[in-house]
Amino acid sequence: MDLIEESKRLAAYTAVDQHVKPEHKIIGVGSGSTVPYVVDRIFQQGKEVNKGRVFIPTGFQSRQLIVSAGLSLGDVDEYPAIDITIDGADEVDHQLNCVKGGGACHLREKVLAEAAHTFVLVADYRKNVQYLGTNFLSGVPIEVVPFAYAKVLNNLHHSLGSPKATLRMAVKKAGPVVTDNGNFVIDAPFEREHMIDPQIIMSKIKMLTGVVEVGLFCGMAKAAYFGNEDGTVTIRWDDGRIEQVAATQNEA
Ligand SMILES: O=C[C@H](O)[C@H](O)[C@H](O)COP(=O)(O)O
CATH class of the missing domain: 3.40.50.1360 (Rossmann fold)
Structure with missing residues (x-):
């Protein structure tokens, strides 16, 4: 091993x-x-x-x-x-x-x-x-209902400070990753300043309509x-x- x-x-x-x-x-x-x-x-x-x-x-x-x-x-x-x-x-x-x-x-x-x-x-x-975001660089995983993904991406890019947020794409299947709950996932990298007290950005992301859950615990x-x-x-x-x-x- x-x-x-x-x-x-x-x-x-x-x-x-x-x-x-x-x-x-x-x-x-x-x-x-x-x-x-x-x-x-x-x-x-x-x-x-x-x-x-x-x-x-x-x-x-x-x-x-x-x-x-x-x-x-x-x-x-x-x-x-x-x-x-x-x-x-x-x-x-x-x-x-x-x-x-x-x-x-x-x-x-x-x-x-x-x-x-x-x-x-x-x-x-x-x-x-x-601090979060040190080695795991792909960003905060955000589960979203499929029809709202572009709106949530737009919110993340322009209002919440994650200009590089992207929709997670599948490997060996054309199109996005679909979760066990039938939703999509966005990966949103944030600067260190947001990771010092991640509860704050977690709450802001969770308030975006269309977001089901945020991968910050x-x-x-x-x-x-x-x-x-x-x-x-x-x-x-x-x-x-x-x-x-x-x-x-x-x-x-
Ligand atoms: O969605 C996946 C889970 O949050 C996993 O617990 C997390 O990705 C860690 O997985 P691993 O132990 O394979 O690094």
């Missing part, structure tokens, strides 16, 4: 070990390349503990992960109060604000984050930044786990604490 994959695994395993307890019965499962390790580790907790649990996916990919692991599937309309949701992120800042939606799943992800008693992020070391996470190249895990907590967990505590 290469270093980046290994750091994703370490972050996911440590977060599950610290947060997914036998008494947790309703569990939200996020999206992205780190989340398969979350499901692996939950699966390793054993049949007995998983028997009474229901797992809520944030999209097609996590639904498949839950089904393939033989875990029970549910949805947030049946289970609107979730014990814990664990999810990946495209970037996380020093205050645990994060960018999500690189895989166009951020609408369901935000619903499951908000429905959860505890929301935890898992990622590799490249996502651990002081502000003040939602309890903790973020970052796997490092040296085999340690850095944990950032919502109260500002930073912990470093040694490699030996992370063995599978």
